[in-house]
Amino acid sequence: MWSLANITNSIHEALNNQFSAGWALFFEMLMAGIAVISLFAILGLVLVLMERKVSAWMQIRLGPNRVGPKGMLQSFADTLKLLVKEGLTPGGADKFLFNFAPVLAIIVAMLLMAPIAFAKDFQLWNLNIGVLYVSAISSVSVISILMAGWASNNKYSLMGAMRSGAQIVSYELSAGLAILSVVVLTGSLSLNDIILSQQNGWWIFKGHLPVLIAFVLFMIAVTAETNRAPFDLAEAESELTAGFHTEYSGMKFALFFLAEYVNVFIVCCIGATLFLGGWMPFHIGNWQQFNHIMDYIPSSIWFMGKTFFLIFLIMWFRWTFPRLRIDQLLTLEWKYLLPIGMINLLVVAAMAIGGWHF
Numbered sequence: 001m002w003s004l005a006n007i008t009n010s011i012h013e014a015l016n017n018q019f020s021a022g023w024a025l026f027f028e029m030l031m032a033g034i035a036v037i038s039l040f041a042i043l044g045l046v047l048v049l050m051e052r053k054v055s056a057w058m059q060i061r062l063g064p065n066r067v068g069p070k071g072m073l074q075s076f077a078d079t080l081k082l083l084v085k086e087g088l089t090p091g092g093a094d095k096f097l098f099n100f101a102p103v104l105a106i107i108v109a110m111l112l113m114a115p116i117a118f119a120k121d122f123q124l125w126n127l128n129i130g131v132l133y134v135s136a137i138s139s140v141s142v143i144s145i146l147m148a149g150w151a152s153n154n155k156y157s158l159m160g161a162m163r164s165g166a167q168i169v170s171y172e173l174s175a176g177l178a179i180l181s182v183v184v185l186t187g188s189l190s191l192n193d194i195i196l197s198q199q200n201g202w203w204i205f206k207g208h209l210p211v212l213i214a215f216v217l218f219m220i221a222v223t224a225e226t227n228r229a230p231f232d233l234a235e236a237e238s239e240l241t242a243g244f245h246t247e248y249s250g251m252k253f254a255l256f257f258l259a260e261y262v263n264v265f266i267v268c269c270i271g272a273t274l275f276l277g278g279w280m281p282f283h284i285g286n287w288q289q290f291n292h293i294m295d296y297i298p299s300s301i302w303f304m305g306k307t308f309f310l311i312f313l314i315m316w317f318r319w320t321f322p323r324l325r326i327d328q329l330l331t332l333e334w335k336y337l338l339p340i341g342m343i344n345l346l347v348v349a350a351m352a353i354g355g356w357h358f
């Protein structure tokens with residue numbers, strides 16, 4: 001299989017030949033930071049356009065079709081509009097927290113990029129507790145939402161932030177139980193080890209029904225954690241104007257908007273890594289010839305293909321199901337998803353001990 005290790009190794013050697021070890025490390029980190037920021041910008045443009053095109057396709061209409069060929073430049077026009085809009089701060093707001101909240105949302109999203117393996121031998125940080133790192137850092141995102149709601153000095157904003165806090169904290173439990181199902185079967189918290197354990201088959205196939213249930217729970221939970229419809233109670237337009245970002249405009253609003261889409265991309269990366277083999281091609285047991293053909297497809301294409309398939313699923317949810325009430329949302333988690341997740345984890349543990357998976 002094609003590996004990107006040659007590219008990263010050549011950059012590392014070139015920098016070490018030109019600079020001392022300390023400066024070489026500094027420039028490598030600088031390049032990684034620029035790459036992540038560039039990826040954020042590209043994701044913001046691509047995912048917003050994808051959202052609009054998918055929604056138009058679902059609703060049998062055209063969608064964006066004026067700016068550029070077939071509306072392909074609509075995202076650029078929106079970005080330009082947000083760049084030139086004035087960023088206002090309400091008079092009674094806590095100015096420091098109000099301005100820091102969107103920055104914190106983006107910082108959390110950038111930190112979550114570190115342990116994700118985008119291709120074979122292409123990862124910012126090969127962390128041996130990658131799953132724990134992702135679970136811990138993603139929990140910080142709720143602080144930026146609570147901070148924005150409280151600092152805005154707006155009742156709608158505060159109510160949206162409180163809803164979001166209750167929602168994210170609740171659904172993190174189901175997401176965690178679903179992730180633990182794969183960790184139990186793999187026996188490792190390293191995302192690399194989880195990917196390599198799927199060399200002879202992705203967990204969603206070789207883990208039988210319990211892993212399929214865990215995958216469904218994971219997709220529902222992360223849809224709620226990212227405040228996506230039908231779980232977008234934190235920014236319900238019909239009730240709360242715009243929820244926690246009611247008072248935000250210009251680039252501060254754009255940062256929240258970007259963070260939401262980047263978080264959708266990140267949770268889909270994690271889902272693809274845990275259940276669909278990450279960058280690992282589709283292999284079937286001892287079918288050597290078939291597996292060899294699959295290896296010709298670059299690992300980065302496998303990873304991005306799986307990730308965007310999961311993003312499409314989340315967008316499909318948005319344009320299919322109506323928004324839940326807040327009591328229905330919490331009832332779904334505490335009375336249904338959480339008990340199912342706990343029982344399913346016990347079944348997965350028994351399956352791992354007995355070796356009943358492929």
